[in-house]
Amino acid sequence: MRTSDSLRKTYGETLVELGEKNTDIVMLEADLGNSTMSSLFGNVYPERYFQMGIAEQNMASVAAGLSLTGKIPFINSFAVFASGRAYDQIRSSITIANLNVKICGSSAGLSDFGDGKTHQSIDDIALMQVLPHMTVLSPCDAVETEQMVKAMVETKGPMYIRINRNDLPVVTDPNSEYHIGKMTRVVEGSDVVVFATGIMVQQSMQAAKLLLEEGISVRVVNVSTIKPLDTEALLGFCEGVKAVVTAEEHSIIGGLGSTVAGALSKTRLPLDLIGVDDRYGTSAENYTILLKHYGLESEDVASRIRAILTV
Amino acid sequence: MEYSEELVRELKRKAIQVRANILEMIPPGKVGHLGGSTSIADVMAALYFHTMRINKNNPKDPGRDRLIMSKGHAVLVQYACLAELGYFDRSELGKVKTFAGILQGHPDMDKTPGIEAVTGSLGQGLSVSLGVALGLRLDKSDSRVYAILGDGELAEGQIWEAAMAAAVYKASNLTAVIDWNGVQATSTTAEIFPIANLVEKWRAFGWNVIEIDGHDMIQVLLALDAAKAYTQGPTAILAHTIKGKCFPFAEGKAKYHNAAMNEEEYTIAWQCIENMKREVEA
Numbered sequence: 247m248r249t250s251d252s253l254r255k256t257y258g259e260t261l262v263e264l265g266e267k268n269t270d271i272v273m274l275e276a277d278l279g280n281s282t283m284s285s286l287f288g289n290v291y292p293e294r295y296f297q298m299g300i301a302e303q304n305m306a307s308v309a310a311g312l313s314l315t316g317k318i319p320f321i322n323s324f325a326v327f328a329s330g331r332a333y334d335q336i337r338s339s340i341t342i343a344n345l346n347v348k349i350c351g352s353s354a355g356l357s358d359f360g361d362g363k364t365h366q367s368i369d370d371i372a373l374m375q376v377l378p379h380m381t382v383l384s385p386c387d388a389v390e391t392e393q394m395v396k397a398m399v400e401t402k403g404p405m406y407i408r409i410n411r412n413d414l415p416v417v418t419d420p421n422s423e424y425h426i427g428k429m430t431r432v433v434e435g436s437d438v439v440v441f442a443t444g445i446m447v448q449q450s451m452q453a454a455k456l457l458l459e460e461g462i463s464v465r466v467v468n469v470s471t472i473k474p475l476d477t478e479a480l481l482g483f484c485e486g487v488k489a490v491v492t493a494e495e496h497s498i499i500g501g502l503g504s505t506v507a508g509a510l511s512k513t514r515l516p517l518d519l520i521g522v523d524d525r526y527g528t529s530a531e532n533y534t535i536l537l538k539h540y541g542l543e544s545e546d547v548a549s550r551i552r553a554i555l556t557v
Numbered sequence: 558m559e560y561s562e563e564l565v566r567e568l569k570r571k572a573i574q575v576r577a578n579i580l581e582m583i584p585p586g587k588v589g590h591l592g593g594s595t596s597i598a599d600v601m602a603a604l605y606f607h608t609m610r611i612n613k614n615n616p617k618d619p620g621r622d623r624l625i626m627s628k629g630h631a632v633l634v635q636y637a638c639l640a641e642l643g644y645f646d647r648s649e650l651g652k653v654k655t656f657a658g659i660l661q662g663h664p665d666m667d668k669t670p671g672i673e674a675v676t677g678s679l680g681q682g683l684s685v686s687l688g689v690a691l692g693l694r695l696d697k698s699d700s701r702v703y704a705i706l707g708d709g710e711l712a713e714g715q716i717w718e719a720a721m722a723a724a725v726y727k728a729s730n731l732t733a734v735i736d737w738n739g740v741q742a743t744s745t746t747a748e749i750f751p752i753a754n755l756v757e758k759w760r761a762f763g764w765n766v767i768e769i770d771g772h773d774m775i776q777v778l779l780a781l782d783a784a785k786a787y788t789q790g791p792t793a794i795l796a797h798t799i800k801g802k803c804f805p806f807a808e809g810k811a812k813y814h815n816a817a818m819n820e821e822e823y824t825i826a827w828q829c830i831e832n833m834k835r836e837v838e839a
């Protein structure tokens with residue numbers, strides 16, 4: 247059971263819990279176990295925990311080999327390295343063969359605020375979702391992280407989960423049913439729909455609250471499975487609205503926004519993509535400064551919604 | 558270890574047949590990786606027809622030994638062995654690299670029975686093999702894993718990541734065979750990217766190292782058995798070979814790394830096969 251609002255701690259704890267019954271689960275780490283929280287698993291199941299050193303490419307291909315023997319390997323690193331450093335290994339060793347390897351991109355987005363641009367992933371969703379067979383998951387809080395990790399173990403196939411480094415308030419319902427591919431309405435509204443993922447779910451919910459006072463009714467949908475995207479549900483949630491907004495802590499090129507835009511191309515609805523404009527991250531003393539700098543705060547979402555309704 | 562004359566002769570026959578099957582796959586005009594497939598043909602014959610524990614009636618038998626072509630471009634030699642063992646119909650040989658066939662340009666575990674992984678992007682197969690070896694060990698299986706590497710491929714940094722990791726985990730169920738033919742895609746390794754002190758390097762990375770003539774069947778058998786017997790960690794067999802071995806027009810030449818033979822060369826190649834057949838029975 248979840249013990250905090252930390253997504254990464256919940257990730258580690260959930261795998262410890264699942265690992266007790268499911269002895270096929272194995273974890274691989276590249277010297278960031280105390281950040282990714284894979285170390286929690288290693289403490290309990292040392293024989294199923296493979297410290298691979300700072301060698302992410304080898305780690306990805308070794309995971310492919312482990313899955314060929316029926317294991318369910320989780321490989322862990324920061325999102326930038328997990329997705330980018332081992333890209334061809336993920337492509338060739340894992341996704342072409344459609345192997346049951348789970349990739350944890352930790353400290354995703356701008357959430358590793360102090361470390362700056364080399365450590366902030368604004369491109370991991372793009373890299374991962376373009377790969378055939380790959381599932382791309384982006385939880386918005388610890389509750390969803392727990393549900394997601396359970397589903398990852400139960401569902402075969404290569405998967406990428408992007409996890410925020412910082413504690414986030416719980417916004418999803420622990421009693422709701424979860425399955426991979428599902429998008430969930432978290433705020434009901436009728437003028438605009440916001441499709442948000444990760445931390446942008448809570449930012450969009452706050453924006454909806456702000457706008458309600460101004461008489462603007464905003465529907466917020468949590469898209470925690472970026473791929474495969476449930477286009478039918480997507481179109482369903484667009485019914486009746488005047489405009490569509492997407493919100494993600496990722497480049498607007500190749501992320502959730504681009505994919506939604508493609509799916510909605512025939513609807514002719516006005517569409518605005520909120521995310522990181524084609525640029526890298528930067529260091530800051532806290533997360534809030536970065537969210538403000540890149541226009542990802544609730545006020546930013548609110549003003550973009552106002553703007554799209556007045557065009 | 559002693560090997561009967563009959564065993565050695567039989568494996569030499571198999572190696573000839575493997576090379577014949579390779580020729581069958583690439584008739585004149587059809588491009589294929591002749592050089593790197595024939596350089597490792599003797600080792601492959603020893604592995605598939607003697608050393609490895611395999612079950613051709615059940616390619617997924619959990620108790621099988623695994624062979625992963627890290628140098629995936631040379632998959633013709635693996636197809637040649639698998640066809641000989643009956644993993645698929647011989648008629649597939651004529652359809653290699655075609656839309657209708659099951660024999661892809663590079664190893665594809667989904668399309669071809671007997672293929673264990675997806676390779677083709679060089680440098681990854683040793684890591685994949687290590688993962689399989691670690692998984693087998695968790696399952697308390699005594700199956701072994703063989704990774705076939707090119708010497709040019711050793712320029713890939715990931716090979717050395719895997720080499721370090723295999724030593725850390727003392728993966729004694731893993732054997733790497735390095736097809737040390739001294740030629741890569743566009744020229745010799747000496748010219749393209751000479752790697753100094755290869756034997757010492759593998760040793761320094763923590764491996765049991767055996768250096769052999771990769772075309773001497775008895776040396777090949779001895780090395781493979783020594784690797785099996787070694788329990789302290791992984792073994793690297795550095796096999797001195799000749800790229801294009803047995804076909805004089807192709808021997809030692811980068812030109813036949815991935816090329817089509819002309820009619821004349823193809824005729825000569827088949828004559829070489831017939832000559833070898835006669836010699837082995839003499």
Ligand SMILES: Cc1ncc(C[n+]2csc(CCOP(=O)(O)OP(=O)(O)O)c2C)c(N)n1
Nearest residue numbers: 593630677678679707708709710740741742
């Ligand atoms: C990552 C990667 N880079 C480049 C290639 C293209 N390539 C295929 S074979 C080859 C040469 C391989 O040389 P070597 O490993 O010595 O193999 P061999 O001579 O035994 O055929 C190259 C460069 C590739 N398949 N993968």
